[in-house]
Amino acid sequence: MAKGQGKLYLDKTAIWKHREWRGLEDTCYDFSQWCSLWGKLLVWAMSHPEQNVKAIFRYRWMFNYLTVPSFFARIMAGLKGAALKGAWGNMLTLVEMVTDLLDTELSADAHLHPGSRKAEELSKKIIQMDELIPSIIGAGFPNNKIVLTQMLPAYLPSLINQHSPVHYIGESESYGLPADVCPLPSLEAGVAIDDDFPKVGCCTVSCNMPCDGSIMTTPLQDRRHNLPTIALNVPLRWTREEAQDYAVEEYKSIIAFMEEHTGEKYDWDKLREACEIWNQQTMCKQEKWELNRTALSPHTGSTAWMYRIFEYQYACGKKAALENDLKVNEYLREQVAAKKFPKTVRHRAIIWNTPANMYANFNNWILDCWGIDSVAEMIDFQGSELIDTSTNETMLYGIAKMAQGATMRVHTKGGCEVILNDLWAKYQEFSADMIIMFDQISCKGVGAINGLFEEGARARGIPMCWVKQDLMDPTTFSRRDLRACVNTFMETVMNEQPVDPTLVDFDDSESW
Ligand code: SF4
16 A cells, blocks of 8 residues: 555545555456455345345344445455455455355245245254354264354454444343443344344254353353254363363264254264365465564465454365465465565564454554554464374364364463463564554453563563453444554654554544
8 A cells, every 4th residue: 555545534434535556466456356256245145135135134234244345445455465365365265155154044044034944944954053163073964054153143244344243232231231241242142132143053052162251141042042052161271181081072972962963974084074174274374374484474464363263163174265275375475485575564563362353454554554564463373283184083182172272262261371471482483573462351361461461571571562452342442542552652662653644543433
């Protein structure tokens, strides 16, 4: 992005007055990918036009999917070269899978198709699973579809439109649930209270992840789904070897439960295939981290963590996601080999604690405004071990281990030393010169050790910028408030001048 990006924004909505110029090659590439995005969205919209329109009127969260082009404009902002190509590859893969999932859920939904035999038959083939459980375990049921319960109605909309969780959080609070709970479980509870989960599935697998807030919201969701349910109990002290036998037994029990309710026999060969694909996906991720350890870290921007969460939770063991990984890594490798980085970089930051869904393009802003490259971040480091596929037992061990390191949980569980020690290790490994620490004020487990982070950074002489946020609730802290934390830190502690002064302060409170 040429300097002066802030001048492109319309006041409050931050909608662009016109497209940005990224240089001839990148601008042409960007336009070609926009065509591809519109093509995919139109194909999806026209595949079930009546059903999709009904869904928009039935479900409040469906509206957010109409704002997807604006979301893409924000998360592609300023990107160039391999980062731009990688971001498009990641997000178009996500679009393909999400539109497919929307078709699966909406076609079987008893809310949209009451009394329909066809919908009922489709529904019998669906297994609901908590979004924190990696869906790879469902690969052994090739005749069934896994739906991550909260992904379409709650998690993805919170990234696409910052205002989308506000109504549902309000519903939870009006219902009498505590107002100081994390917005993620509060949002999920609100969707259940409004009866806004599609009514699909033959059974549900819930879990105790990632935290106590999420556990408390499960019964509310369970009442709405009213399906046979089993809970996958995942050990808290997940780094300990003595917890692993128990973790494997839990997986055996959910397989037996799913066999009982689907009437299918578990296919271990299909699971092996998926695990082998997942191992290659993991190796691709390891290569991205390796490339980002170089002086010209190429994998930057918000889609890096967003795609990783989606891949780990839903696209694990899926061939289309692996194909995207291989293609993206090729772009990244080429750029590093050419010794290029097409952006101004002044600092390399480790970003720690859970990122703010309500400001999904925060990474793009810190790079464009202050030249801070987010070389690695906590939310990205889940499921980094390979699965031994030699026997059924070793596969289950690997999958049980993978689930214990789920999104958020890999650092927020296992003892405080997990999140502390890994931060200092990553700081060294990625040759960072600053830390951006999200103070997610509702994540009380992490908040309890804020003093230890501060002490540790001070003892090591590491500049650490605290950014207060409330995950999915823009009414607590706005995007502008998040930017103000970084601006003050960069001006006073780092003694820096902005790379693009027009981006330092602007009002985007009405932006999706
Ligand atoms: S951010 Fe913290 S409190 Fe919120 S769901 Fe994640 S682990 Fe739980």
